[in-house]
Amino acid sequence: xxxxHPNLKILEQLLLLDMQQVEGHKYLYRDKSGAxxxxxxxxxxxxxxxxxxxxxxxxxxxxxxxxxxxxxxxxMEIINxxxxx
Numbered sequence: 001x002x003x004x005h006p007n008l009k010i011l012e013q014l015l016l017l018d019m020q021q022v023e024g025h026k027y028l029y030r031d032k033s034g035a036x037x038x039x040x041x042x043x044x045x046x047x048x049x050x051x052x053x054x055x056x057x058x059x060x061x062x063x064x065x066x067x068x069x070x071x072x073x074x075x076m077e078i079i080n081x082x083x084x085x
Contacts, residue, residue, distance in 0.1 A: 018031070022036065
């Protein structure tokens with residue numbers, strides 16, 4: 001958990017008291033429902049950063065595809081225009 005307020009650290013500790021640590025894993029806990037909770041904030045922040053970078057790359061690729069389509073369209077106009085003359 002990414003905690004910035006001192007009282008939230010106490011809340012985090014109380015939440016962890018209600019969970020069992022997964023054997024052999026420092027940051028993994030199992031809650032009452034059986035769900036696994038990862039408390040490693042560094043890994044989470046890294047995941048969010050990587051996801052954002054991948055989205056930015058996808059956006060750039062989509063923009064390049066649009067540019068190529070526009071160039072193709074303009075070339076077709078040039079070709080078709082020169083045939084008519």
